Amino acid sequence: MSEWRDAKNRQALARLNRALPEIFPAPVLTHALARSFIPPMPRLAIDSYWRAHPVRADRLARVLAAQSGAPDGWVWRLGAAKPDGLPPTFRAPPAPYREKRFARGRGACCVCGQPVYRFGWHCDLWGEGPNKQAMWHTACVVAWQLWSAPSHYARPLRRFQKHKCAETGKRLMRAAEVDHRVPLFQVWREQRDTSWPQLLRYWGVPNLRVINRAAHVAKSAEEAGLRALGKAAAASDFTSP
Ligand SMILES: [Zn+2]
Secondary structure, eight states, rough: HHHHHHHHHHHHHHHHHOOOOOOHHHHHOOOOHHSSSSSSHHHHHHHHHHHHHHHHHHHHHHHHHHHHHHOOTTTOOOSSSSGGTTOOTSSSSSGGGGGGGOOOOBBBBBTSSSSSSSSGGGOOTSSSOTTTTOOOOOHHHHHHHHHOOOGHHHHHHHHHHTBBBBOOOOOOTTEEEEEHHHHHHHHHHHHSSSSSGGGGGGGGGGEEEOOOOOHHHHHHHHHHHHHHHHHHHHHGGSOOO
């Protein structure tokens, strides 16, 4: 097995070295060479780097989004009509540049609105200008996946919390679950006017935590009670304005 892997890695390294441009982000290369299977292409090396660092990807995506700011006239709205690009529920992260009306077109990232360069990188290390084919930063792809399905990122989030339950401080059990500190229904109901991209903090690591199941069940029951109370008071809050 290890001989086979060594042979594969020699081949992959040779391919990577051939394809590698003179300038390449050093941490990405270090990460690639330390993988048990070396990514054979620069693009795959960058992808592998961000997948291994979702917490960093989340932070970067929000920093880039802050450079763009929200487009004039944008408000967080929901909509079932796909052609508009509006998110169907309050669970989806608000993303103005994914909406048809505000999209910046090819060469700009649909998550943060900033230019996308070679290999989906976020700075123009090569002085070539934006990559006119690209519509996502590689970091923003990972951030978007984390925001949309945080439970898939339980492992790095557990590591980020040093394996302690965010609710009780006890060691995280195997069945621990990822939870939003401020539930997203409450964000839609009470924080809807927060400016973008500050809103994204509610989907990102600042609002995510891993807690033991028992603590999670208790919190979910409390939220269900809150929701039922709120529903009676403001039934229209969950529908699109
Ligand atoms: Zn981006």
